Amino acid sequence: MELELPSHKGEKSTGRIRKKNEEKIINAAKEEFAEKGYHGATMDSVARRAGLPRPNVHYYFDNKLQLYAEILSIIVDLWDDALNDLDPAEEPALALREYIQRKMAFSRRYPLDSRIFAKEVLSGGPRLETYFQRGYRAWFERKTRVFHEWAAQGKMDPVDPAHLMFLIWSATQHYADFETQVNAALGVSKLNDEEFDAATETVVSVILKGIGVS
Amino acid sequence: MELELPSHKGEKSTGRIRKKNEEKIINAAKEEFAEKGYHGATMDSVARRAGLPRPNVHYYFDNKLQLYAEILSIIVDLWDDALNDLDPAEEPALALREYIQRKMAFSRRYPLDSRIFAKEVLSGGPRLETYFQRGYRAWFERKTRVFHEWAAQGKMDPVDPAHLMFLIWSATQHYADFETQVNAALGVSKLNDEEFDAATETVVSVILKGIGVS
DNA sequence: GTCTATAGGCCGATAGAC
């Protein structure tokens, strides 16, 4: 199933009602897709959660797949915007600390987005095919090049850049994606700010020391 | 939706045909659930993948939920059996290296199991409620106590045990759960043994050094 | 134990009145 992820900028009309309703639908759909997955979510549950009649949802989004693709597109854009690259000119310890903190803050603030993306990848990413094919390898290479440079300059240990990036991503996203398990393990219903900061600090300190930059 | 995870030992009869067919169905269902999730998988697709007529699946498993619960139960048992605890008496560097290697080997060998479990947790674990409630906190505390001991004995840095465990779990399971993204980033269709060993070595070395045991 | 045929329910999507 190939599918063009539509840019959600410069859409049709931008009436105030339209914009507000679209937003309500998107937010409702994010919760439904995050919890029940693409197949488990129903247009009816989305509509009810948005406080709108079912056909109204179809009025704004032609069909379920388009609504889902729109959300995936928003998530991908959001990640690209929010997570500016690591700056090779900065000190590795500081740059990495900030990067990990940004990723953790992202997990805390947008857990639904993280989960939707995770579920899609877990399914083999059939609706992200063009995303993963069109230049994803090059994009990833650019993201990790800074590790190469730092290692070459002796600023950090010669750790495999790709796997280091996977380590950072997995460790940080874990707190959004596996929140249920984390909460159960710690015996809480939700991590408070202090607990989340402790998690962040642990991830930061282990990884920084682990690659020899602290 | 509360649900008792049935022990899959000591079931009804154990005729050879029954056992063989049940196995075929379980394996087919694992692939379907891992790829499409609980709602996306259909009893028909399971049956076709198993090479059996649809009602035959219902003959062995009363309904879809029971089949799914049975698989979850198998996965949980498998994890508990395969991942023996860290031995406090062993040297931390060796014990941890072996533990991480076991987890990575598990991701390599049973990616479907890992993905099914991940999807369930991502959904909030409604079918793992009893699992996460009945003593999960205590079980987790036991798993991480060894880190406390090592730290108290000055054998490793005083890293938060719980978050260290999350770091290890997330880093290792990433290679099963996010295989699609990993492959896309590295430009391969599947990691070969050498590449997987490189991943393992990176995870091991960063974490060991990161907590001061190497 | 195996399989055809089908009942019954849910869901996506749309027609068409307002």
Next chain:
DNA sequence: GTCTATCGGCCTATAGAC
């Protein structure tokens, strides 16, 4: 732009012949 009513398809589950 909003909403009621409904069609058609797919899916779970089972009845019942073999």
